[in-house]
Amino acid sequence: MTSSLVSILFKTIFSLLALLVLLIGPASAADRPNVVLISVDDLNDWCGCLGGHPQASTPNLDRLADRGMLFTNAHCQGTMCNPSRISLLWGRRPSSTGFYDNHYSVNKEPEFLETHVSLPQHFAASGYKTLTAGKVFHSGVNLNRHFDVVGPRSGQWLKRLDKKVHDKPKGWHSTWDFGPQDYAESKFTDHVTATWVTEQLGSEHEKPFFLAFGFYRPHVPFFPPRRVYDGVGDVQLPLVDDDDWNDIPDAARTVSMSNPKIPTHKWMREEGRWEEAVQAYLACIRWTDEQLGRVLDALDTGPHAKDTIVVLFSDHGYHLGEKQRWSKFSLWERTTHVPLIVSVPGAAKERIDKPVELLSIYPTLIDLCGLQVNPKLEGVSLKILLKNLHSVWKHVAVSTLGHNNHAVRDERWRYIRYADGSEELYDHQTDPNEWSNLAVQSLTPEYDAIIARLKKHLPGTNRPQRGTQPKKENPL
Helix, strand or coil, X not given: CCHHHHHHHHHHHHHHHHHHHHHHCCCCHHHCCEEEEEEECCCCCCCCCCCCCCCCXXXXXXXXXXXXXXXXXXXXXXXCHHHHHHHHHHCCCHHHHCCCCCCXXXXXXXXXXXXXXXXXXXXXXXXXXXXXXXXXXXXXXXXXXXXXEECCCCCCCHHHHCCCCCCCCCCCCCCCCECCECCCHHHCHHHHHHHHHHHHHCCCCXXXXXXXXXXXXXXXXXXXXXXXXXXXXXXXXXXXXXXXXXXXXXHHHHXXXXXXXXXXXXXXXXXXXXXXXXXXXXXXXHHHHHHHHHHHHHXXXXXXXXXXXXXXXXXCCCEECHHHCEECCCCCHHHHEECEEXXXXXXXXXXXXXXXXXXXXXXXHHHHCCCCCCCCCCCCCCHHHHHCCCCCCCCCEEEECCCCCEEEECCCEEEEECCCCCEEEEECCCCCCCCCCHHHHCCCHHHHHHHHHHHCCCCCXXXXXXXXXXXXXXXX
C-alpha cells in the first residue's frame, strides 16, 4: 500500500471516529468546555509556586496554580524547543519520531504530517474552533494547517525593535544577548500576543474553542522592559559547585556542551556578566507574568470563565550557571523540570508531586473534553490524578537529548543513561542540586537496584535522527 493510500485511509478513519464522537459522545460539541493552552518558552522552575528562585515574582502564574492542579514534578520530553513541542503537540516521544533537535523541521516530513494528527487538528476534527498566537509550534510549521484562526506570531517585531546590549564572542548565536529595552511596552511581542488573546476571550464564539498561544520570553535574548528590569534589584545567584563535573562521564560533558553557540559559565564569570544575565532572565519572567495576568483577567471577566479549561506549561527548563551550564541542552533537572498547571472549572485545587510528562497534555485534554482517543498517542492521561491526587500512579517521566540519551525521573531519583552506556544517578531527597553522581558508586547494592529499576523505563525504540542517512553496516 502506497504512503498516499495510507494517508487517505488514516484521514478517513479519523474523520469517521471524530464524527462518531460528535454523535454519541458524552456531550454535544456545543456543551463541551473551551480549552486555553498556554506555552511559556524556556521557563524553568523559577516561579513562586515552585520556589525555584527567591526573587521569582509570578503572582499571576501562582494565581492560576491556586485554582488548578499544580504538578510540581513535571518534565519535558525533549530538552530544546523543536523536539519538545513536536512531542507534546503530536503526542509521541522524540525517540519514536526521530525529531531530536531544532534544525530539522517537521514540515520536511510530509508523510509524518499526513499520518499523524496534531493536538489542534484533533480538536478541529471534533467540532472545535481552533485559534493560535505567539509561539506554540517551533519555527517552520504552517500554522494554517493546524488552526482556523492565526493571530500575531512571536518574533515579528523583534528584529525591528530590539536593541543590542552586549557584544559577544565570534560564533555565538545571534539571539544571545541580555539587558533592558526602552521602546514602548505595548510593542513588546508578548504584550501584542496577550492583547490579541484577551480580545478572543472577550468575544462570543459560534462553537467551543481551542485557543493555543505562546509567550516568547524568557527565551533569549533576555530583553525585558527597563521598568521591569530595574524592579528586580540586587540579584541572588544560583548555587554552583566548582567541582561538580568531577564525577560525571565524558558523554555528559559532550552531550551537554555540544552547542558552541551558547556562552560558557567561565565566560560569564570572567566577564562579570552572570548577575546581569540572571537579572534579565528574572525580569523577563516578571514581564511574561504580567501579560499572563492580563489574559487571566480577560478570561475571568469575559463570557467563558465558567466553561474553560486552562493548561499552562513551559517547553523545557533552563540553566543560568547551575551545573556550570547555560541554556538548555542537558538531561539534568534544571533543563527537564518545567511548570505544569491544569485548571478545570469545578475540579480540585491541589499540588501533586508525582512524576508526570508534558506528553500527557494531549491525552488529558481529549479525555477531559470527551473526544475520541487518538491511538497513536504515547502519553498517559492525567485525568485520574485530577480527580484524586492519591490515585495509584506507577509512571515516571522520561526526557531525551539526541539519539539514545535519556533521563528517567521518579518521585525521588534521576537516572541518566547516555548512548555509550555511561550513567548518572542523583538522589533528590538529599541532593536537589545534583552534585553527587551516585552511579560512580554503583558497587553499592542499593544504587545498583535503583538503576536496574529505572533502566526498565528507558525507551525501547530509538529512531535515528530524521534528515540523516542510517550508517551502512560494514560487510566485513
